[in-house]
Amino acid sequence: MKSIFTVPRPKYRQARNEFRNKASKAGATLRSYPITYARGQFGEKLFVDVAVWGRNDATKVLVVDAGMHGVEAYGALIGLLAYMRVIRRFGIPQDMRIIFIFPLNPHGTSWLRRVNGHFVDLSRNFLNFALQKGRRFCHLHYDELNDLINPKEIRGLSWLTQRLGMGAFIIKQNMREALRRMKQGDLRGIFSREILMFWSEYSYGWRCLKRAISMGQYKYPKGMQYGGSCEEPENIVLRTIIRTLIPKTVKFLAWVNGHIGLGEWGKPLIITEFGRADPMFEQCVSWYGKVARIESSHDIYAFSTASPDMGAIEHAVTEEVLEIAPNCEITAFCLEVGTYPLWNLGWATHADGWLHQYGNPFSKVGKKIKKEMAEYFYPDDPTWRRKCRKAYLRIIGCSVHGLSEAT
Numbered sequence: 001m002k003s004i005f006t007v008p009r010p011k012y013r014q015a016r017n018e019f020r021n022k023a024s025k026a027g028a029t030l031r032s033y034p035i036t037y038a039r040g041q042f043g044e045k046l047f048v049d050v051a052v053w054g055r056n057d058a059t060k061v062l063v064v065d066a067g068m069h070g071v072e073a074y075g076a077l078i079g080l081l082a083y084m085r086v087i088r089r090f091g092i093p094q095d096m097r098i099i100f101i102f103p104l105n106p107h108g109t110s111w112l113r114r115v116n117g118h119f120v121d122l123s124r125n126f127l128n129f130a131l132q133k134g135r136r137f138c139h140l141h142y143d144e145l146n147d148l149i150n151p152k153e154i155r156g157l158s159w160l161t162q163r164l165g166m167g168a169f170i171i172k173q174n175m176r177e178a179l180r181r182m183k184q185g186d187l188r189g190i191f192s193r194e195i196l197m198f199w200s201e202y203s204y205g206w207r208c209l210k211r212a213i214s215m216g217q218y219k220y221p222k223g224m225q226y227g228g229s230c231e232e233p234e235n236i237v238l239r240t241i242i243r244t245l246i247p248k249t250v251k252f253l254a255w256v257n258g259h260i261g262l263g264e265w266g267k268p269l270i271i272t273e274f275g276r277a278d279p280m281f282e283q284c285v286s287w288y289g290k291v292a293r294i295e296s297s298h299d300i301y302a303f304s305t306a307s308p309d310m311g312a313i314e315h316a317v318t319e320e321v322l323e324i325a326p327n328c329e330i331t332a333f334c335l336e337v338g339t340y341p342l343w344n345l346g347w348a349t350h351a352d353g354w355l356h357q358y359g360n361p362f363s364k365v366g367k368k369i370k371k372e373m374a375e376y377f378y379p380d381d382p383t384w385r386r387k388c389r390k391a392y393l394r395i396i397g398c399s400v401h402g403l404s405e406a407t
């Protein structure tokens with residue numbers, strides 16, 4: 001059987017078989033949670049598969065989930081498979097349980113999408129919907145940008161109009177900001193790089209655009225970064241996994257939420273929800289500082305994506321784990337391995353959103369978009385794949401080591 005590591009374009013069924021076979025050979029207990037509301041790209045049934053090692057009264061637990069953003073599962077998988085070889089050879093520490101989840105969003109993995117079968121970005125779905133009472137909210141600028149971000153056509157004149165529109169938005173925001181500074185008498189600020197270089201990623205307007213998109217929204221179903229209107233089936237499965245597979249005896253938990261895309265080519269980037277002054281940020285630095293760049297989401301987005309208003313997975317993990325083990329110390333973060341520049345990833349995701357609403361995934365254009373999605377989130381490059389495998393392997397290794405030392 002060919003390994004997922006060597007195939008140019010990965011397929012869900014093959015990846016699933018490899019995950020289950022290798023996990024089973026490494027002595028794991030396997031569980032499968034069916035996702036029944038839809039089928040995969042080739043009509044296949046979809047499952048969230050879980051491999052578990054270690055005792056059910058362990059006090060230290062490591063969970064790695066792959067593919068919450070569907071297509072990103074394949075890169076994370078090569079890391080999981082590599083660590084299974086380590087387990088096969090050396091076993092796991094006595095007082096530890098290790099849980100690998102592949103993939104959390106099988107629909108997206110099969111269809112090479114970031115969202116699930118309901119067009120929901122799961123990393124924004126772990127919101128307390130009961131508290132929201134049906135409120136449909138989004139970032140101030142998202143309303144303004146909605147037609148540009150989610151157009152009905154993406155080629156020809158529409159393509160041009162859309163890019164010009166985004167350029168105009170950036171210039172407008174820069175001018176607004178310049179005016180605001182002028183009123184405050186901040187003359188140096190008006191001539192700063194962030195005001196004058198509108199096309200640069202440092203520009204004020206560009207950051208407004210990035211923030212409006214990356215914050216996620218709950219107002220436009222099928223629009224980019226839509227967080228849903230209720231708990232999605234994958235969200236419910238994840239909560240079930242936590243309640244049934246994490247021992248009540250757990251005292252220390254490390255949770256690696258696996259992603260692919262952001263950061264430098266083939267290099268690991270850890271994004272934590274803790275501010276730099278928080279002791280948990282310090283802990284991340286001491287566990288992973290030697291092998292990965294560590295950023296706080298407060299610095300990247302100027303807000304915390306795990307706040308109850310944003311619905312990131314860390315929120316659900318903390319909520320559910322503290323329910324079963326109130327004194328547990330949790331280190332949860334998002335692990336990215338970088339591929340292409342953010343613009344490429346953004347446009348491909350955007351085109352994929354258009355494709356599933358207005359186009360045909362099996363048409364010529366559809367195949368081209370799918371090819372791009374596969375390449376941007378699982379590059380067909382042996383060097384990148386080796387780096388990605390190493391990045392995941394190191395982070396998992398550091399987690400096991402950190403947990404082992406924790407007292």
Ligand SMILES: [Zn+2]
Nearest residue numbers: 069072259260
């Ligand atoms: Zn992701």
